[in-house]
Amino acid sequence: MTYYTDLIHEIAMLCLSMSLVNAEAFVQAVDQQRLTPTEYIAVLTAAATRIGGCPNYQPTATFAVAARITEQALTSYDPTNGDQTLDLMGLITEYMRYPADSFPAEKVAEGMFSVFETWIDVWVGAEGAIDGDWDAGAIFPFEHPDVIDGQTPETIADVKVRTAYESHLAEKQAFLARQRNQQLLRRALDQYRDCYIAYARQIPKTSAVTDRLRTQAGRISDPMVVQAITP
Numbered sequence: 001m002t003y004y005t006d007l008i009h010e011i012a013m014l015c016l017s018m019s020l021v022n023a024e025a026f027v028q029a030v031d032q033q034r035l036t037p038t039e040y041i042a043v044l045t046a047a048a049t050r051i052g053g054c055p056n057y058q059p060t061a062t063f064a065v066a067a068r069i070t071e072q073a074l075t076s077y078d079p080t081n082g083d084q085t086l087d088l089m090g091l092i093t094e095y096m097r098y099p100a101d102s103f104p105a106e107k108v109a110e111g112m113f114s115v116f117e118t119w120i121d122v123w124v125g126a127e128g129a130i131d132g133d134w135d136a137g138a139i140f141p142f143e144h145p146d147v148i149d150g151q152t153p154e155t156i157a158d159v160k161v162r163t164a165y166e167s168h169l170a171e172k173q174a175f176l177a178r179q180r181n182q183q184l185l186r187r188a189l190d191q192y193r194d195c196y197i198a199y200a201r202q203i204p205k206t207s208a209v210t211d212r213l214r215t216q217a218g219r220i221s222d223p224m225v226v227q228a229i230t231p
Contacts, residue, residue, distance in 0.1 A: 003031070004039045011046045015054035023051050024065045037076065038083050044073040045087040048095055066095040074118065079125025082184025089126070089188045092119055093195035100202070109204040113212060116199060116229075123189070123196065124219050130185050134178075142168045189222065197228040205231045 001009075007030060014023045027047045032040050051057065052066035070091040077084040096115055103111030141149040142165055147156060153169065156162040203209060210231045217230045 003034045004043070007035075007043050008046055011043070011050050014047070014050050015056055020051070020054075020057045020061055020065060023047075023057075024068070027051075027069055032076075037078060038081060041073055041077050041084045041087050044069050044076075045091055048073075048091055052095055063095065066091075067098075070095045074122075079122070080129040080181075082129075082181040082188065085122070085126045085129070086184050086188040086191070088122060089192040092122060093192050093199075097195075097199060100204075109206040109209045112199075112203045113209045116203060117212075117216065119196060119199065120216050120219065120229075123222075123225065126185050126188055127221050130189075131182060134182050193222065193224060196225055200225075200229040 010026070014026065018026060027044070030040070030043055035043065048066040048069040051069070052062055054062060057065075070088075073088055073091055077088050079085060096118065098112065098115050100108045100112065144161055144165070146158070147161065147165055149168075153162050153166045156165055200213075203213075205213075213229045213231060217226045220226050220229075
C-alpha cells in the first residue's frame, strides 16, 4: 500500500468515522510532498465528494467545507493535465455552484459572476491545452524479422536492434500518454458544458455584468458556451 492508496481508503471512511470538523482537518493534514500533483488533486476530489455527499453532516456546513477543498484544488492543478482538469471541473460545477441566495441581495449578479469567472479560467485552460491538429492516427508496429512488437527489449541480443526497439517503445508510450490526455481534456469539456451553460443563465444580467460576460466570451472557443454567456 502506498501513501496515496492509504489516503483514498481512509477518505472512503470519513463520513463514518469523523465529525465534519475532523474530516476537514484530515484533508488539510495531507502531506502534498508525498503525492504527485495528479494524486493530490485526486485526493482532494475524493475528499470533497465524500464529505459533500455525506448524509451525517449538516448540509450547509458540508457544502462550505467541500467548497473550501475545491478552492484548495484550484491553487494546485495543472490545466494541461487531463486527469486533473476532469476532476477539477467536477468539483467546481458541484461545490462552487453558489445559488443567488448565497450573496447579499444587492450583490447577487456580481457575486455569481465572480464565481463564474473562476469556472471560465478552468474552461479556457482546458481549451488551450487541446491540440486542434492532434490526429491519433495509427501506431505502427516495430518491423524486424527477429522482433515481435511487445516483447521486452532485454530479450534482443543485437545491440543496435535493441536500441532502436527501445526508442520505438518510448515513442509509443509517449504517444499513448498524449492520446489519453487529449481524450480526457475533450471529455471534461463535453461532460461539463451543460453545467457551465446552466450556471451562466442563472446570473442576473445587469449592465456591468453583461459587459464583463462579453469580455469573458472572447476568451472561449466553444460556440455553445459563448452563446450562453453572451447576453
